[in-house]
Structure formats: C-alpha cells, structure tokens
Amino acid sequence: GQQLNQSPQSMFIQEGEDVSMNCTSSSIFNTWLWYKQDPGEGPVLLIALYKAGELTSNGRLTAQFGITRKDSFLNISASIPSDVGIYFCAGLVNNAGNMLTFGGGTRLMVKP
C-alpha cells in the first residue's frame, strides 16, 4: 500500500529557531494536508495543499506541494514554545475512497 516517509522523526528546537520537516512518497497524491497533534487530542488541521507546486502560508507556517506530487514540506519560522507537539503530513488520492494516508509524524521538543 501507499506509505509516507516523514522526517525527521523528532527534533529539538530553541525558541526563535526556524524548523523544517518533510514528507516523501513513492506514490502520487492529489492533496497534501499538514496537521498538529497535542497529547490526548485529535489532529488539528494547519495547512491544506491542492495543486502541485502550490506554496501556502498560515501565519508562521509555510507548506509546499512538491512539483512531482510525491512530496511536501512544512516550515515553521521563529518557533515559540507552543509549537511543541507532533506534526503529521497526510496525503489523499481522490479515487481511493477519500482515505488519508498519514506519515509517522515529526515530534517537536524544546531544548532544555
């Protein structure tokens, strides 16, 4: 089946740093979504991407839909403590029952 490889698996950040994470797949997706999940809660939608090459921002967050339709990137600028959490990418193929395929997540932690 389809799989999404998300990297890095985890990273430490210091307040004010920029953060980058990405998702790659061997399959083509028509839609890419990025979510953030806090412990014990459901994923919260951050950014939705619908077209290859699309670059979309949401505040300090910027995400891009790769031109090959097999990858996507999420950048967080000037990180703050509340950015801590798990970030998931998810891809959707429209003719596959509308199911989202999720990456394994990137865990963001604050450097001690």
Add this chain to the structure above:
Amino acid sequence: DTGVSQNPRHKITKRGQNVTFRCDPISEHNRLYWYRQTLGQGPEFLTYFQNEAQLEKSRLLSDRFSAERPKGSFSTLEIQRTEQGDSAMYLCASSPHGRGADTQYFGPGTRLTVL
C-alpha cells in the same frame, strides 16, 4: 460553528466486552471518516461514509467492528468482543461536499483501553 465531537473521550473495558463510540460531525458535512491511532503512529483509515452510505472499509476493520450512520448525521463505531490489541485512540473526521471535500477535520478522539 462547532467542531467534530466524540463521546466518550475515554473508555476502559475488560477483554471480551462490547463498546460503542459516537461521533457528531461538523454540521452539514456529508462525509464522515473513522481512523485508529496507536501510540507513536499516525492515524490509520478504517471506514468512510458519504451521507448514510458506507462507501469504503479498510482491511483493518475486522468483522468484530461495525460502523453505522443511519440518518447521515452522527455515526457510531461498535467493537464486539474487545481484545487487548484494540487499545488505541479512535478518531472521527468529517469533510464537506464539493469544494474542500478533501479537507478532513478531526475530533478529539476516544481513547480505548482494553484490560
């Protein structure tokens, strides 16, 4: 506009018991999805409804699992004869018809612990 709601938020049960979870989607969202998430993993698709019709089921959905959406609004997910391996977070999501149909909004989840 209220988000997706799920009840209960937590459920602890003994192996062999039946459990039922409820999901109320965002008002007027005609598409509803169930996912399961185990610790340290991303959510995995279980099933999908468009209105009251169940259009897709994952191989993860064994015959002990059944989902319904009788009136095209709320949905229930029942697990019969629970096993310890069923312990997970069960997530519900909904999306609208037409423009934005690909964008799924998740509820807070129901965490199931099977003892």
